[in-house]
Amino acid sequence: MTADNNMPTKIICGYKDDISTAGERLTDKPTPVTKAVNIKVRSLGTGSYIAIGNEEQIEWRLNAVGDSHKIYVDDLSKVIVITDVGTTGCLEWFGG
Numbered sequence: 001m002t003a004d005n006n007m008p009t010k011i012i013c014g015y016k017d018d019i020s021t022a023g024e025r026l027t028d029k030p031t032p033v034t035k036a037v038n039i040k041v042r043s044l045g046t047g048s049y050i051a052i053g054n055e056e057q058i059e060w061r062l063n064a065v066g067d068s069h070k071i072y073v074d075d076l077s078k079v080i081v082i083t084d085v086g087t088t089g090c091l092e093w094f095g096g
Contacts, residue, residue: 010034011096015042016081019050019089023058023082026091031076037095039079040068045088052081052091062091070095 012033016026026039041050041062051058052069058080060069073079076093083089 011094012037012076013092013094015090015092017042017090018087019045019047019081019083019091020087021083021085023080025077026052026079026081026093027076029077033073033076033095035096036070036072037076037093038068038070039091039093041065042090042092043088045083045090046086047083047089048085050081050083050089050091052079054078054080058082 012031039052044050044065049061049063051061053059062069081091
């Protein structure tokens with residue numbers, strides 16, 4: 001895949017499961033982002049939402065399977081995720 005200026009665009013994708021009530025990073029590995037990343041709910045598990053944000057605040061709640069939010073960040077390891085109940089939620093992401 002290439003960008004409009006014919007420069008290669010790296011595609012990243014992955015998932016985070018076992019999301020808990022203790023805020024944790026979406027990924028522990030440094031994952032540089034050059035464009036945007038779409039984060040989507042695969043499963044809420046026993047919770048009623050999965051929230052995403054950063055270390056200062058959790059800004060977006062995803063309330064249903066299939067809900068998604070596009071984020072613009074320079075590194076996915078800066079994204080924090082949390083749920084309200086249990087440890088069975090799962091998110092997936094795709095972007096560049």
